Each structure stands twice: as C-alpha cells, then as structure tokens.
Amino acid sequence: MIMDSDVVLLGTDLPSSILAAALAKAGYKIIHVDPNDYYGGDHATLNVDEIISWANLRSAPAENERANDYLAAQRDRFVSISYRGTPPPASRQYSLSLSPSIIPSVGPLISTLVDSGVSRYGGFKLLEKVALYHSPGFVQNVPNTKEDIFNNRNISLIDKRRLMRFFTFVSGDFEDKAELHGKQSVPFIEFLISTFTLERSIAETIVFALAFCSSPQEPALPALKRVRHYLGSSGRYGPSPFLVGHYGGLGELVQGFCRVSAVSGSTYILSHSPSSTPTGPLARRRYSISLTGLDETINCDLLVSSIESPEPTSVGVATGVARCIAIINKPLLFVPTEADTPPEGSPPAMDKVVDTALIIFPPSVLPGGSETTAAHVLVTGEGSMSAPKGNWILYLSMPLADSKVSAETVLQPYLEATLTLADEGHQIEPTFSLFYTQLECSSSAHDGRLLVPQITTLISECGDSAAVVAEEMFRETVRALDGLRRERGIEIAEEPIPFWPPLEGEGSNDEVEDW
Amino acid sequence: MTDNASDRSVQVKLVLLGEAAVGKSSVVLRFVSNEFQPNKEPTIGAAFLTQKCRLEDRVLRYEIWDTAGQERFHSLAPMYYRNAQAAIVVYDVTKATSLEKAKTWVKELQRQANPNIIIALAGNKIDLVQNSTTGSSSVSESEDEGEPDDATATPGEAGGSPALDTENVRQVSRDEAEAYAKEAGLLFFEISAKTGEGVVEIFTEIAKKIPIEHILASTRGSVGRGGNGGRPGASQQGDVDLDENANKARDACNC
Numbered sequence: 001m002i003m004d005s006d007v008v009l010l011g012t013d014l015p016s017s018i019l020a021a022a023l024a025k026a027g028y029k030i031i032h033v034d035p036n037d038y039y040g041g042d043h044a045t046l047n048v049d050e051i052i053s054w055a056n057l058r059s060a061p062a063e064n065e066r067a068n069d070y071l072a073a074q075r076d077r078f079v080s081i082s083y084r085g086t087p088p089p090a091s092r093q094y095s096l097s098l099s100p101s102i103i104p105s106v107g108p109l110i111s112t113l114v115d116s117g118v119s120r121y122g123g124f125k126l127l128e129k130v131a132l133y134h135s136p137g138f139v140q141n142v143p144n145t146k147e148d149i150f151n152n153r154n155i156s157l158i159d160k161r162r163l164m165r166f167f168t169f170v171s172g173d174f175e176d177k178a179e180l181h182g183k184q185s186v187p188f189i190e191f192l193i194s195t196f197t198l199e200r201s202i203a204e205t206i207v208f209a210l211a212f213c214s215s216p217q218e219p220a221l222p223a224l225k226r227v228r229h230y231l232g233s234s235g236r237y238g239p240s241p242f243l244v245g246h247y248g249g250l251g252e253l254v255q256g257f258c259r260v261s262a263v264s265g266s267t268y269i270l271s272h273s274p275s276s277t278p279t280g281p282l283a284r285r286r287y288s289i290s291l292t293g294l295d296e297t298i299n300c301d302l303l304v305s306s307i308e309s310p311e312p313t314s315v316g317v318a319t320g321v322a323r324c325i326a327i328i329n330k331p332l333l334f335v336p337t338e339a340d341t342p343p344e345g346s347p348p349a350m351d352k353v354v355d356t357a358l359i360i361f362p363p364s365v366l367p368g369g370s371e372t373t374a375a376h377v378l379v380t381g382e383g384s385m386s387a388p389k390g391n392w393i394l395y396l397s398m399p400l401a402d403s404k405v406s407a408e409t410v411l412q413p414y415l416e417a418t419l420t421l422a423d424e425g426h427q428i429e430p431t432f433s434l435f436y437t438q439l440e441c442s443s444s445a446h447d448g449r450l451l452v453p454q455i456t457t458l459i460s461e462c463g464d465s466a467a468v469v470a471e472e473m474f475r476e477t478v479r480a481l482d483g484l485r486r487e488r489g490i491e492i493a494e495e496p497i498p499f500w501p502p503l504e505g506e507g508s509n510d511e512v513e514d515w
Numbered sequence: 516m517t518d519n520a521s522d523r524s525v526q527v528k529l530v531l532l533g534e535a536a537v538g539k540s541s542v543v544l545r546f547v548s549n550e551f552q553p554n555k556e557p558t559i560g561a562a563f564l565t566q567k568c569r570l571e572d573r574v575l576r577y578e579i580w581d582t583a584g585q586e587r588f589h590s591l592a593p594m595y596y597r598n599a600q601a602a603i604v605v606y607d608v609t610k611a612t613s614l615e616k617a618k619t620w621v622k623e624l625q626r627q628a629n630p631n632i633i634i635a636l637a638g639n640k641i642d643l644v645q646n647s648t649t650g651s652s653s654v655s656e657s658e659d660e661g662e663p664d665d666a667t668a669t670p671g672e673a674g675g676s677p678a679l680d681t682e683n684v685r686q687v688s689r690d691e692a693e694a695y696a697k698e699a700g701l702l703f704f705e706i707s708a709k710t711g712e713g714v715v716e717i718f719t720e721i722a723k724k725i726p727i728e729h730i731l732a733s734t735r736g737s738v739g740r741g742g743n744g745g746r747p748g749a750s751q752q753g754d755v756d757l758d759e760n761a762n763k764a765r766d767a768c769n770c
Contacts, residue, residue, distance in 0.1 A: 039592050110757060119757035121594065126753045237755045247597070255592035262583035268590035294588075356753075383753065 003267065003298045005031040006481060008289060010274070011306035013041035014099075014250050014463070015452050017257035018470035019304070021116055023477060024264035026497045031298055032258065032266055033291065035070040035273040039258055041306065042077075043099040043466070045251025048091035048432065051325070054098075055081050055434055068292075070273050070307060077439050080322075080406045085432040088327060088391070095248030095386040096325055100378045100395035101463045102127050102358060103243045104229055105236035108467035110243075113253065115500035121256035123246035125384045126238040129357040130209055131334050133365055136420040138337045142209040144239045159199055166196045166206070170227050180220070188223040189216035208362045212460050214374050214399045215363070230460070242460065244356050244378075246385040250463060269294070278303055278449075286448075286484070301484050304477060306452035320439035321457045322407040324396040324415055326430035331392065332357070332379060332421040353423075355383035355392075358459070361414055368413045373399055375414050376459050394418060394430070397459065400437060408435040450476060471499050524567060524574035525727050528598055531580065532624065533605035534616040535587050538639040541708035542605060543579050546718055551709050570722045577601075577718065586620075596627040600730070601635070601721045608638040608705065611686040614695075621699055633724045635702035635717050638692055642707040644685035 009020050012034040020032045038044050046054055057071060058078045088094070103109055103124070113119040131139035143149045149163060174180055179195050186194075188211065192203035207213045210230065211223040233241035245252055262268055272294055278287035285299040331353045359377040363370055375398035380386045387393050396411050396418070415433065422428045440454065452473055455465040482492050531539040544550050547566045568575045580599070585591045604620045606613035617636060624634055689705060696703035702720055706713035 114757055122757070124755040124757065126755060128753060237757075238753065243755055247594075252594060255594040258592065259583060259585070259594065262585045265584075267587070268585045269588040270590040272588075 001296045003031060003296050005029045005298060005300045007302045007304055007477060008033060008298055008300040009304050011041050012039045012254060012258060013306045014043045014254050014466035015455060015469040015473065016306045017254045018112060018467060019473050020261040020266055021257040022474045022499055024261040024266045025501060030261060030266040032261065033269045033272055037271040040251040040254040043250045043254060045095045045097050045248030048087040048094050051096050051434060052087060055083055068273060077441055078436050079439060080437040082408050083434040085430060088431050090388055093388040096393060097248040097251055099250050099462055100459060101249050102460050103463045104233040104241055105243055106233040107229060107464045109463040112467040116260055117503050118253065118256040118260055121259065122253055124243040125246065125356055126240045127242040127244050127356055127358060128354045129334055131357065131359050132209055133359055133361045133417060134337045137335060139334050139359065141334065141336050142205065159202060162196050162198055163202065170224055171231055174224060184221040185219040187217045188213060188220045191220040204362055208360050208374050212458060215372055244380060244384050248386050302477060302480055303449040304452060305449050320400050320403050320437050322398050322400050322410045322437050324411040324433060324435045326394040326415055326433040327391060328394060328428060328430050329391050330422045330428045333423055355381040359418060366413055366417050377418050378459060403437055403439055407437040411435060474499055524576040525730050526576050526578055527600045527725055528578045529601040530595060530599045531582060531603050531605065532586065532620040534613045537605045537607040537613050538708050539605050540581055542639060542714060543581060545708045545711050545714045568718050568722050573727055575722045575725065599628055599632055600725060601633045603635045603637050603717060605637045605639050607640050608685050608687050609640055609643050609683060614687045614692060633721055635704060635721055636692065636696045637717055638687060638705040639708055641705045642709045643683045
C-alpha cells in the first residue's frame with residue numbers, strides 16, 4: 001500500500017513537532033516518523049523504566065550487535081552513561097526529561113503554544129526560586145523583584161543606585177546606547193564592572209543568576225539580551241519570569257504539538273525508521289521511502305529530518321554537556337547564608353521547602369568543582385506533576401570543554417553539594433541517579449533532505465530556541481514545496497502562509513465551548 | 516472564559532479507543548450533536564469535543580478525546596491517557612477482529628491509564644445486523660452507508676467467515692462480548708451510531724459510575740482543559756494556565 005504525503009518528517013523532537021503542527025495546520029499532508037517508541041527524541045520525557053532502557057540502548061553495545069543507523073548516531077551523541085541505585089516503585093509516576101528547561105513567560109515558545117492551541121494541552125507551574133549555591137547547607141537567594149533588591153540590607157545604597165541604573169539600561173533598547181559602544185564582545189562580567197561600577201559579587205550574581213551564563217567570559221551582548229528578555233517576562237503569570245512545564249516539560253509539549261498535527265490530518269508512526277535512503281523521483285512525487293517492518297511505501301516531495309545519519313566525520317573537538325538526573329525522597333531546603341537574612345518583619349523561613357527551583361553553582365564556588373564553568377541544578381517535584389508526593393527530581397547540567405572526562409566524575413561533587421541542602425542537615429543518597437554526556441554533533445544534509453538544526457542546551461533558552469528553529473524550518477519547507485508546485489505548473493497563493501493561522505473558527509474545541 | 520460558581524459541573528475526560536473504522540468518531544458525533552455522517556472521513560478536525568450530561572442534580576461535562584488517527588500505527592502518546600476518568604472501547608459487531616483489537620486496547624488502558632478508570636465496551640453498527648437477526652434479508656438499506664473505511668480496513672483479516680456478504684453479518688455475538696466485558700469488569704453496550712441506539716446510554720451509565728463527589732473533593736482530580744489537573748479556583752499554588760492568565764497578564768504589564 002502506498003501512503004502519499006507532501007512531507008515526511010523524521011524525528012519528533014520539539015522543533016520537528018512544532019513544525020509538523022504548523023505544516024499540518026497550513027494544509028500540508030504530513031507523515032511524521034520516529035524510530036523510538038516514544039515521542040520527543042532527544043527532548044523526550046520518560047518514566048524511570050523507560051530512561052533505564054534508554055540508557056542501556058545507548059551504552060556500549062554488546063558484541064556482534066549491529067545497531068541501526070539511528071542508534072549508532074545516538075551512541076555517538078550520548079556517551080559516558082552510568083546509573084546507580086534501584087529504580088523507585090511507581091516508575092510511571094516520574095516524568096524525567098532528557099531536556100530539562102525553564103521557559104520565559106514571554107517569548108517564542110509561549111507565543112507558539114498559545115497561537116497553536118497547544119497551550120490547552122499543557123499545564124505549567126511558576127519556577128518558585130532561583131538561588132546560588134553558597135556553602136554546604138546554604139544558598140544565596142536571588143531577588144525576584146526590584147522590591148526585593150530595595151529591601152535587601154546587604155546591598156549598600158550606592159550599589160542599589162548602580163544596580164537600578166543597570167536595570168534601566170538593560171530593560172531598554174541598549175543596542176545603540178553609548179555604554180555598549182564597542183563593548184559588545186567584552187566579557188559580560190568586565191562590562192558590568194567597568195561600565196556600571198558594580199561590585200564583583202553583585203556583577204557575578206547578574207552574570208550567573210540573571211543571564212545564566214556558563215562562563216563569566218561570555219560576551220556582553222547576548223547576555224544583555226537574555227537579561228532583558230527575562231526581566232520582561234516577570235509579572236506575566238506571577239513574580240517569576242519562568243515557567244516549568246507539568247509532566248516533564250518539553251517532552252509533554254511535544255505530545256501536544258503532535259496531537260494538534262494529528263488532529264489536522266497528519267499520520268504518526270512511532271518505532272519505525274527508514275529502511276533505505278529515499279529513491280526517486282517518481283511520477284507525482286520526488287521520493288519514495290520504505291520503513292522497516294511496514295508494508296506501506298511512503299511517497300513524498302520533501303524529507304525533513306532532525307535525526308542525523310551516522311557520519312564518521314564527527315571526530316574532532318567535541319563539546320557537550322554533562323548531565324545528571326537524580327531522584328531524591330527528602331526535600332531540599334533553601335536556607336540563606338547569614339549574610340543573606342531577610343529584614344525583620346518578613347515571614348520566617350516557612351517556605352524554605354521548595355517544589356520547583358533552580359540552583360546555580362558559579363565557577364570556583366565548589367572545592368573540587370570547575371573553576372571556569374557554572375553548573376545548573378533544576379529541582380522539580382510533585383507540584384510540576386513530575387514526581388510522586390515526597391519525591392523530587394534533580395537535573396544537573398554543566399557544559400564540558402573536555403568531553404573525555406566522564407559525566408559522573410564531573411558532576412558527582414555537584415550532586416553531593418546539592419544534597420547538603422537536604423532537610424535534616426545531613427547528606428542523603430539519591431534513590432536513583434543517571435549520568436551522561438550529551439555531545440553537540442554537527443550534521444550535514446545529504447540526499448536532498450532538509451535538516452532541522454539542533455537547539456541550544458541552555459536551560460532557559462532551549463524551549464524558545466525550538467520555537468525559533470521551527471518557524472525558520474516552516475518558512476524553508478513552505479518555500480521548497482512552493483518551488484516544486486511551481487515547477488509542476490501549479491498555482492500557488494501570493495500571500496505568505498502564516499506560521500499559525502488564527503485559532504477562531506477552526507472547528508476544534510468549539511462545540512459547547514462555553515468556558 | 517469565566518468559571519462561575521453556578522456552573523460547577525464536574526469535568527470528566529473520556530477517551531475513545533478501538534480499531535480504525537469501527538466508528539469511534541461517529542459515536543461521539545451522535546452523542547455531541549445527534550448527527551450521523553454516512554461517509555465520514557477518517558478522523559480529522561477536533562482536538563476534543565465537550566458535551567454536558569445531566570445526572571439527577573449534577574452536571575457532568577464530558578471532555579471527549581478522539582484518537583485523531585494516532586492509534587493506527589500504535590502511536591498514541593501518554594498524554595492521551597493521562598487523567599482520563601473514562602474510556603469507551605469500540606468494536607464493530609460485523610468484524611470479529613475488531614473485538615480482539617478492543618481487548619488489546621483494554622489491556623493498554625489497564626497498563627497506561629489511571630487505575631480507577633471506568634471502561635465501557637461498545638459494539639457498534641448493530642443497525643447492520645438487526646435485519647438479519649429478525650430473518651428479513653433487506654440489508655440493502657444499510658449497504659449504501661457502510662462506512663467507507665471498511666473497504667480499506669477489512670482486507671484478508673476477516674478470516675474464518677465464509678459468508679458471501681461479510682459486511683452485514685454479525686461476527687461477534689452479544690453473548691461472547693458481554694461475557695468478556697463482565698470478566699474484565701467493563702460496562703457493556705451494543706449500539707448504533709447510525710440510528711443512535713444505545714449511544715446516550717453509554718454516557719449516562721458511565722456518568723453514574725464516575726465518583727463525582729470524590730472528584731469534587733480532590734483538587735488534583737478535576738480535569739483541566741487538556742486533562743491537566745488543577746483548574747483555577749481548585750488549583751495548586753503557582754499553577755499557570757497560559758490562556759486563562761494571558762489577559763490578566765496584559766493588565767499586569769501596564770502597572
């Protein structure tokens with residue numbers, strides 16, 4: 001049997017899933033294929049059993065085993081995998097994300113969620129707290145609002161004034177301002193200190209806890225843009241600029257986009273990969289593809305893929321991110337350092353137990369840790385529907401300059417330090433922990449397919465990056481399809497197709513829609 | 516966009532399952548708009564439909580999720596099952612294999628869904644076999660509406676049926692399906708989306724079994740739009756609904 005389509009999309013990672021929904025809504029016939037038996041690819045959300053099997057499949061292969069192309073590429077991308085502990089009971093109640101994220105409340109991803117209607121499928125929670133790790137058992141809380149800064153007794157009046165000058169600058173159109181002239185590529189920390197005469201410790205807080213820089217050497221301009229974006233996001237849904245998605249975040253959103261895509265007529269095929277390179281051209285379509293284990297042949301005009309094919313060219317300096325996912329059954333307390341005590345009259349530290357938080361380890365804060373790079377720890381609990389009551393998931397991540405060092409070696413000190421924050425003051429053991437390194441591979445297009453670029457791994461940017469990539473790919477795909485139609489003498493509309501047409505009157509969800 | 520108190524209906528997420536072309540969408544269409552489209556295309560178009568169902572002094576608002584075709588290659592996402600309080604598993608009484616498929620969907624529900632989910636098994640298309648069971652052979656009336664997808668869905672699968680006109684012959688006896696439903700703890704109905712027979716009954720019988728008080732009592736149990744727990748008013752601290760809060764947000768930005 002032959003299945004006919006305009007586009008075959010390979011891979012259901014977040015950008016591809018957004019793309020599928022947008023193309024399907026624009027009227028294109030899409031067949032969306034993923035080699036995994038779950039949605040989301042490298043952005044999937046998995047339960048504990050699933051993530052163990054994910055890890056096992058990507059670990060060193062058994063002898064004589066011949067991996068399929070997809071798995072071979074995955075083994076190049078995910079290395080240094082190890083796990084410890086026993087999987088907790090009720091594995092299915094955990095939603096573990098391969099791509100942990102916090103989502104700015106204003107930005108491309110939130111717009112895309114609302115405009116596509118996928119927001120009705122997803123629930124979100126505000127990120128409750130951002131804190132800098134200080135010393136065993138203690139953190140330094142990052143002020144959420146300007147009022148918090150005003151009320152902070154540990155910042156001198158003159159520093160407060162300098163800070164306010166910086167906030168006024170960074171909230172505006174700073175691109176053309178004199179302060180930035182010729183300094184766009186200056187290390188962000190130097191820029192803050194020299195231009196705004198900020199104290200180093202305050203500048204570091206901005207660099208690591210507001211801009212989420214991995215290194216103080218990052219250039220000023222992109223960091224400033226991030227700070228502006230995040231400051232502009234606070235207040236939309238609450239005091240925090242950031243949202244955390246329910247049920248594991250991006251992997252859940254993937255399912256929402258794929259459902260919207262299916263509702264608009266796309267066909268979904270999980271657990272299958274192309275069995276050969278596409279052949280063509282055909283009479284009506286350019287390519288024909290067959291899938292392993294399926295009788296159907298798929299004809300299409302365009303192949304769009306987020307799955308790299310294994311090319312042994314990826315040897316060279318690989319950069320990547322060391323990651324750890326750990327499950328704990330004691331809450332973390334966010335006890336401020338003495339220098340950080342709240343002014344009198346504020347409520348005592350009742351709310352120190354936090355469900356959803358981001359802890360940042362600036363460079364050099366941790367003996368034995370990195371002296372050049374910051375590490376992030378995202379904490380999610382029952383409130384984000386990602387763990388059963390009384391359990392929390394920790395996501396550690398740190399960019400790696402040298403991918404030869406194992407993820408466990410790199411991150412274990414950070415995990416131990418994080419656990420000193422646990423209740424009762426003594427260190428606890430995670431019930432389960434998984435370490436791995438995710439390498440950044442560059443891939444090149446061959447056989448005429450369009451490649452969906454990789455998104456950033458930065459925790460506060462990956463979601464927005466997916467939405468931006470998806471919109472670019474949407475334009476490129478529509479251009480390519482239009483070109484083919486023109487070649488075939490088919491008239492195409494002059495007006496550009498919108499990324500998301502208005503939701504009204506599309507017929508979904510409007511029977512007895514009275515909420 | 517208002518959730519006013521007088522309309523304190525209980526939301527119940529209900530998912531449909533069953534082999535392609537057994538008439539899942541037709542069952543919903545009959546229930547929601549009391550319509551039947553003879554030559555309905557395979558499911559396209561609705562994210563989910565909502566329909567109120569009055570039961571004594573309570574109003575249930577069913578949020579009905581159709582598979583959107585994602586069942587065809589076994590590609591339903593965990594999100595589909597999440598927080599579903601009820602499921603209707605549909606088979607076609609004229610197609611024996613569809614009951615076997617229904618049984619695998621029931622297993623899938625037991626594996627994936629909320630353990631307290633209420634499952635109804637529904638044998639659809641009894642209008643096609645009612646004439647033959649009464650001895651009359653006037654099947655022609657049904658013939659022209661035989662759902663078009665049958666043509667693509669049946670090849671070679673209806674093994675064991677020697678009848679010339681397999682389309683309109685009952686292949687699943689009521690007794691057999693009912694016995695299975697009883698054993699598996701499912702509600703059981705034979706229905707016709709075409710004539711409407713039995714359709715409303717499924718939804719009212721499910722409504723009777725839904726633990727309404729329990730749902731009202733627990734904040735987590737209420738199904739949000741899209742099945743995520745925690746609606747405004749009954750929501751967890753810090754929960755955000757992008758659509759609901761967006762308007763407020765615009766106000767917030769001005770100050």
